[in-house]
Amino acid sequence: MEALLALMIGVLTACGVYLALRARAFPVVLGLTYLSYAVNLFLFAMGRLSIGRPPVIDAAAAGYTDPVPQALVLTAIVISFAMTAFVIMLALKARAELGNDHVDGRES
Amino acid sequence: MTPRSILLARAVPPLYWLMLAAAAWILLRGHNEPGGGFIGGLVAVAASAAVAIVLGEAAARRRMPRPPLELAVLGVLLAGLAGLPGALAGQPYLTHLWWGVDLGIAELKLSTVMLFDLGVFCAVWGTLTAYLLALLPEAAKEEGT
Amino acid sequence: MSHLAIAPVLLPLLAGILLLLLRHGDIRLRRALSVAAVVAEIGLAVALLLAVSGGEILVYALGDWPAPYGIVLVADRLSAWLVLTTALLALFALLHALRGIDVAGRHFHVLFQLQLFGLAGAFLTGDLFNLFVFFEVLLLASYGLMLHGGGRARTRAGLHYVVLNLAGSTLFLFAVGTLYGVTGTLNMADLARQVAAVPADNVPVVRAAGLLLFGVFALKAALLPLHLWLPAAYAQASAPAAALFAIMTKVGAYAILRVSTLMFGAGAGPLADLLGGWLLPLALATLVVGMLGAVASTRLRAQVAYLVVASAGSLLTAFGLNTADSIAAGLYYLPHTTFAAAALFLISDAIAGRRGELADRFEPGPALPAHALLGGLFFVAAVAMAGLPPLSGFLGKFLLLRAALDHPWWPWVLGTVLAGSLLGLIALARSGSLLFYRARPAEGAPPPRQAGLTAELAPFAGLLLLGVGLTVAAGPLSDYARATAEQILQPYHYVHAVLGGGER
Numbered sequence: 001m002e003a004l005l006a007l008m009i010g011v012l013t014a015c016g017v018y019l020a021l022r023a024r025a026f027p028v029v030l031g032l033t034y035l036s037y038a039v040n041l042f043l044f045a046m047g048r049l050s051i052g053r054p055p056v057i058d059a060a061a062a063g064y065t066d067p068v069p070q071a072l073v074l075t076a077i078v079i080s081f082a083m084t085a086f087v088i089m090l091a092l093k094a095r096a097e098l099g100n101d102h103v104d105g106r107e108s
Numbered sequence: 109m110t111p112r113s114i115l116l117a118r119a120v121p122p123l124y125w126l127m128l129a130a131a132a133w134i135l136l137r138g139h140n141e142p143g144g145g146f147i148g149g150l151v152a153v154a155a156s157a158a159v160a161i162v163l164g165e166a167a168a169r170r171r172m173p174r175p176p177l178e179l180a181v182l183g184v185l186l187a188g189l190a191g192l193p194g195a196l197a198g199q200p201y202l203t204h205l206w207w208g209v210d211l212g213i214a215e216l217k218l219s220t221v222m223l224f225d226l227g228v229f230c231a232v233w234g235t236l237t238a239y240l241l242a243l244l245p246e247a248a249k250e251e252g253t
Numbered sequence: 254m255s256h257l258a259i260a261p262v263l264l265p266l267l268a269g270i271l272l273l274l275l276r277h278g279d280i281r282l283r284r285a286l287s288v289a290a291v292v293a294e295i296g297l298a299v300a301l302l303l304a305v306s307g308g309e310i311l312v313y314a315l316g317d318w319p320a321p322y323g324i325v326l327v328a329d330r331l332s333a334w335l336v337l338t339t340a341l342l343a344l345f346a347l348l349h350a351l352r353g354i355d356v357a358g359r360h361f362h363v364l365f366q367l368q369l370f371g372l373a374g375a376f377l378t379g380d381l382f383n384l385f386v387f388f389e390v391l392l393l394a395s396y397g398l399m400l401h402g403g404g405r406a407r408t409r410a411g412l413h414y415v416v417l418n419l420a421g422s423t424l425f426l427f428a429v430g431t432l433y434g435v436t437g438t439l440n441m442a443d444l445a446r447q448v449a450a451v452p453a454d455n456v457p458v459v460r461a462a463g464l465l466l467f468g469v470f471a472l473k474a475a476l477l478p479l480h481l482w483l484p485a486a487y488a489q490a491s492a493p494a495a496a497l498f499a500i501m502t503k504v505g506a507y508a509i510l511r512v513s514t515l516m517f518g519a520g521a522g523p524l525a526d527l528l529g530g531w532l533l534p535l536a537l538a539t540l541v542v543g544m545l546g547a548v549a550s551t552r553l554r555a556q557v558a559y560l561v562v563a564s565a566g567s568l569l570t571a572f573g574l575n576t577a578d579s580i581a582a583g584l585y586y587l588p589h590t591t592f593a594a595a596a597l598f599l600i601s602d603a604i605a606g607r608r609g610e611l612a613d614r615f616e617p618g619p620a621l622p623a624h625a626l627l628g629g630l631f632f633v634a635a636v637a638m639a640g641l642p643p644l645s646g647f648l649g650k651f652l653l654l655r656a657a658l659d660h661p662w663w664p665w666v667l668g669t670v671l672a673g674s675l676l677g678l679i680a681l682a683r684s685g686s687l688l689f690y691r692a693r694p695a696e697g698a699p700p701p702r703q704a705g706l707t708a709e710l711a712p713f714a715g716l717l718l719l720g721v722g723l724t725v726a727a728g729p730l731s732d733y734a735r736a737t738a739e740q741i742l743q744p745y746h747y748v749h750a751v752l753g754g755g756e757r
Contacts, residue, residue: 020420025412032419039426046434069433072382074146076426079389083422085239086396087415092246094408103412181273188266194316201259202316 005045012038025091025101029084036080043073120162124171127155135229145225149232156237165241176238183230190223257304258313258328261297261336261373264290269366276360284351287362291344294369298337305333306733308740310750312379320379320751321440327379327751330737331584335376335507338588339500341719342595343369348712349599350493357491358401368394368497375504379751381432382439384508385425388473392418395501398494399486410489417472417482425469431462442751445515445744449522456523463517463527467509474505475565477539484546487558492602495554496595502565503587510572510580514741515748526575533573533662537669540566544676553601553613553684557594560638560680563673564590570666571653578656580738585731586649589723593637593646596716600631603709604688615684617691623706628689630710630717635681637720640674645723650674652731 012034019031047069055067095101131151138144160168172179194203206219268290275283305311311328314320347365355361371391378384396418400411433439435455436447451459472479483502487495509532517527543563550556568590571583605613607621621627633644640646650670657666723730740746 020416028416032416032423035420035423039423039430042427043430043433046430068439069430072430072433072439075382075386078146079386079422082235082393083389083415083419086393087412087419089242090396090400090408090412090415094412097405097408103416104409178274181270185270185274188263188270191316195256200314200317201256201263204316 001049002045005041005049009038009041009045012041023103025094025103028103029087029091032087033080033084036076036084040073040076040080043069043076045069116162120158124155124159127158128152131155131229135225138225139222145228146232148225149229150236152229152233153236153240156233157240160237160240160244165244168237169241172233172237174234176234176241178234180231180234180238183227183232183234185227186230187224187227190220190227193220255304255311256313257297257301258311258326258377259315261294261301261340262326262370262377264294264297265366265369265373269363269370272363272366273360276363280356283362284355287365288344288347288351290366291340291347291369294373295337295340295344298333298340301328302333302337304328305330306736308736308746310747312750321438321443324383325379325440325751326377327442327747328377329747329750330733330740331507331511332376334584334733334737335503335587336373338503338591339369339372339376341588342500342591342716343497345599345712345715345719346493346496346595348715349496349602349709350491352709354402354491354493358403360397361401364394364397364401365497367391368398370394372500372504376507379441380439381429381441381444384441385422385429388425388504389422391501391504392422395494395498398497399490401494402491407489410485414482414486421469421472424465428462428465428469431458431465435459435462440751441511441515442748445518445521445748446752448516448524449520451522451524453523459524460527463512463524464531466512467528467531470505470508470512471535472505473502474509474569475502475539475562476505476535476569477542477566480539480542480562480565483562484550484555484558487561487598488552488554492598495558495598499561499591499594499598502561503568503591506565506568506572506587509569510583510741513572513575515744518742518744520744528573529575532569532575533666536566536569536573537665538566539563540570540669540673541676542566544673544680547680548676548683550680550684551615553604553615553688554598556680556684557597557601560597560677561594563677564594564638567650567653567670567673570670571656574657574660574666576656576659577735577738577742578659579653580742581731581735582649582652582656584734584737585652585723585727586646589637589645589649589720592716592719592723593634596634596713596720597638599713599716600627600634600710603627603706603713604631615687617687621689624689626706626710628685630713631685631689633717634713635685637717639677639681641678643724644720645727646720648724648727648731 016031016034016038019027019034022028022031047066050063050065053063053065054061055065055070091101100106131148134143134151135145135148138148156168156172159171169175174182191202193205195201197205204219204221204224268286272283272286275286305328312320313326315324315326318324343365350361368391371387371394374387375384375391378387396411396415399414400407429439432444435451435458436444438444438447448459475483487498490498509528513528517524519525521527540563543559543566546559547556547563550559568583568587571579571586601613604621604627608618611618637644637646640650654667654670657663660666
């Protein structure tokens, strides 16, 4: 499971970096979204992977999973969502004002 | 506007209330089990989104208790104020207070955490719906061109 | 229970929410509320500074969750110093905005207060992930302020700024995640303990995470080669927003200082002095590149933006020397350079508004109205920025140079700082003479915005007076800076205050 998750994070990061380096606003936004997915998975994995264990104290529990990364991921998701929402609005505004969706505002 | 399925158009209004009820249930369940204001808020946004897509933004806006942005602000205010009773009671800000109300059959637990969660619920519902309603006309423009 | 440590964080948040509720209300009411909130913030910052000036460290456990499990706010001398600098700067930036810029777009006052909320939180938090959250708050507010007023150039520069900072935030999260994965904590005081005791296997991982963190802070602090976003962004933002942004690079510098002294300081075992080899050379290079950029600029606003880059270089040079003397010099220099840069942004707005089409470009134009007053004030601000006597910039640089004498690289530091100052002087002298001396007779319509010069320049004069105050009170203030430097170089006190004495 660890190898699969690591591979997943790697692929998402690679796609994210590639897309973020494109010259059009839309792929850049998509790339940043991929990067935030990768970082969310990464944060989640940093609490160690375990299946079927409770995060809060329970008398019957054999072991626990770490609740802190779950809280961190939730916060990170909210923030990255807000940022993505903002950057989409900004990209739309830029396209309306500059006439195209090149990140420098000019057709090359 | 593109023609919508009549089934969808008839199904959405009751579904909206059903989804809101589910959202409220998730909000209250967040007390001691998975759930809470954030997830409940997202379900409420889904309800508003369904109405906005099928019946139009005006219909979605009409069905909100307050205009989306105002709801969001009130939510943040509520969440911020929920930390104050603890501070006034001589403990650090955001220390939450609990009261048990005996109902005879069961004990109802009231707390400032509930206020906080309700604030988060409103903030999520308001913000995301406002964002959605701002983006939908853009999508309609895209379809038109 | 004293709430002093959280009050400077909560006040702007509540003011921002109130202003958002009143967004359709009378503009005079909103302005009054905004100014009152900032004045109260100054009062709180002063109270906080007095409370910690004796060396106490105030720890505030949010929700009464004890550290390291909950989030704590920690106010020490360094935090209080920066919160006060921010609040003072904010007042004058806001007063400038009240002259009409605040109604050029929506929600100016709300964003302004939320930016203060993010800044105060970033300076006061004692939790690494919470630092990330406050960074995002202040960045999101700064995106709004940066775009305030609209226009094509602003939108384009804004898009670059936002995308770059989003990438930076992602890297921040990767670094935080790695540190959490290795040490199992996010509380900075607890991290200081854990990093010092990290097993040998994990040392390279923590080193990587620490350097990644440093890279993110370097992006915010505009350290070479991550400074390229700054000139475009600051030169395009509206004047009060740019003036407030003068503190934004200092957030990065603060984070570098805090993390390098607390978590990777002398007591960190194998990871001690993690940034030692990197910070000083990069800071010196930033200084030179910033000054060269200032010489080469064709617009006043861009020139001031490059001077901000150069001042970040000077500041980080002081922090990079990593002695009590040099850090004290840097901390004394920090408010000075912030106020001077903000003053230059404000006066360049006043100048640009009187040159019609030419705006702030360095081309000979018709003589400015009241050019003696404007030119005189520009001269004073330029003297402050370039670090010439008699103003406090000179004292800051002098303290920095004296502290550098003990360092093995002292010839490089001295040479670079002095050459940088010379370049800055040349740049400002060139722009001053082009704007004020090489006037050609006016033709056609008189330039707009003749009236209200004195009122317009009042916030600017206020910032200059703060600089004078820094000079007059140089004795006690540099003592305070010195005490601050000694306090942060002894991270034991910080760790002890947050976690208590018990070793684990």
